[in-house]
Amino acid sequence: MRAGGFDLGASCLAEQLSRHIRLSSAECQALARLEEEDRIYRRGSVVFAENEKPRELYVVRSGWLHSSVVLGNGSRQIMRFHLAGDVLGLSLLAFPLAPKTVTAVTDAVLRSFSRQRLAELFVEHPRLGAMMLALTVADRVALADRLASIGRTSARARVSSLLCDLFTRLRSLGLAGGGEIPLPLTQEEIGDATGLTAVHVNRMMRSLADDGMIVRNGHGNIRIIDEKGLCADAAYSDRTLIDASWLPEAR
Amino acid sequence: MRAGGFDLGASCLAEQLSRHIRLSSAECQALARLEEEDRIYRRGSVVFAENEKPRELYVVRSGWLHSSVVLGNGSRQIMRFHLAGDVLGLSLLAFPLAPKTVTAVTDAVLRSFSRQRLAELFVEHPRLGAMMLALTVADRVALADRLASIGRTSARARVSSLLCDLFTRLRSLGLAGGGEIPLPLTQEEIGDATGLTAVHVNRMMRSLADDGMIVRNGHGNIRIIDEKGLCADAAYSDRTLIDASWLPEAR
C-alpha cells in the first residue's frame, strides 16, 4: 500500500489514518518515526492492567483484544473489543493510571509509541493531531452507542448490537468474507460486554439462530444472514465513516 | 480571574483549560478569538437534535444540560449531564450528523465556536489541540465508568454512582457548599441516565435516604451525608484531575 510515494506498511498508524484522509509524504514519514517496536501478546495475556502505570500507547496490528474493568463485586465489564488499527492506551493522555485493563483475546501484535512522540506530532503535523481527536471522538460515540444499548434495550437486542458492531468493523477491515466473520469470543466474554450472563447470552444466540438471523458453525465463526434485521433489531448505527472535512491543511 | 496578564473571563474555554494547565498569554488570546457568541437556552429547549447537522460547537457557561438518544422502542438513554466548562458537540468533529440530542435541563448559557476556528487552533497552538484531546479522552473514560455502572451494578449502586459523579464535578466547580448540591433533575431523568424506571429511582433514593447516605430537602437540592459510603457502594472513581505532563510546549 502506498501514498505520497511512501510505503504505508512502514506505519500501522499511517495505514489506519489513510482509511479516512489522504496523507502527505511528510505526514507518512512522521508517523513512521512515531512508532517504535512490535510487541507480541499471547491469547489471554494482559497488555496493561487497571491502576498500572502504562509507559506507552499502542496500535493494534493484528488480533483481537478487549479493555475491561473488574468491579468490587467480582463482575467484569468489557468496554470494547479492539481490532486492527485501533489505538490502545489513549487514557494515558489524561490519567497517569490506566482506568481499565487491556487483554489479548487472541494472539495479537501491537506496535508501541510514546506520549512524548505524540506530543511532537501535534507540533509538527497539526492535522494529524486533529485527526487523533476525530478518531477519539468517534470512539466515544461508539461507546455511547453501547451505553444506550446496555441501558435501554433487551438482552437479545444487546447481543444483536454487539454482533452488528463487530460485523461492520470487520467488514471495513476486509475480514468479513460474504457475511462470515470470525468470532473468537466465549459466551462469557460476550456477556461481560453486553451486561448479561453467559447462560443468557447462549439463549439469545440460540434465539437469533432459530430465527434465521445468524448461523453458527461452532468453530469460532458465525455467518450473518439477515444483516438488515439484526441492525434494525439492535438500533445499530454504523460509525466507521469519519468526516474529516474540517481538518487543517496537511504539512 | 487572570493568567499571563489576560482576563480569563473573556473566554470560557480558557477558564476551563486553566483548571488543568497554566496558559500562556498568546494561548489565552487565541482561545478568546476562537469563541463567538453567547446563546441562551430555556429549560427544556433543544440545542441540537439527533441526526441534525449542527453548525457549531459550544462550551457551557452556566446551567445543566444533557445529551441523550431516543431508541426505536421509545425509551431514552441520557449519556451525560453537562455542567459549566463542558464542551458540547465534539461529535461534529467526526460525523456530519449529531449522534445524540443535547437538551437544556435548566436555563443555560452556551458560548459557540466553529470547527474551522478549532482547526486553526490546532495549527497555531498545538498544546491546546493536545489538551482538547486529553479532555476528550477524560470524557470517554467517564463514559466508560458509566457503562460499567449500568452494565454490572445494582440499581442502588447506579443511582449512587450518578450522585457521586455529579457531586464530585459540582464540587470541583465550587458549587457544592458543605455537601449540599443542586439536583435539578426529575426522577425520570435520573432513570434515563441510569437505565432504570422513574419508579425504581424513587425507591432507590428513598433507600439511600433511609440509610442516611443522603438527605433530600425536596427543593431540587440534596445533601450528601456519607460520601465515602456512597462512593464505595458505587465503585466510583474521581476523574476530574487530568495529567497534562505530556503536552508539548506552550506558544
Place this chain on the structure above:
DNA sequence: CGCACCTTTGAATGAGATCAAAGATGGTGG
C-alpha cells in the same frame, strides 16, 4: 384556584440471574 407535572407507594408481572448438571470441544502429553 386549578391544572400539569412530579413524587410516592402498593401489588402483580416478567426478563434475566442463579443454580445445577449434562454434552461438546480442543489442547496436551503420553
Place this chain on the structure above:
DNA sequence: CCACCATCTTTGATCTCATTCAAAGGTGCG
C-alpha cells in the same frame, strides 16, 4: 494417535430484582 482434562456450550428449574400498572398525594406555575 489417542486418552484425558480443562474449558466452553447447552439446557432445565427456580428465584429475584426491576418493571409495569395503578392510584393517591405534592408542588409550583399561570
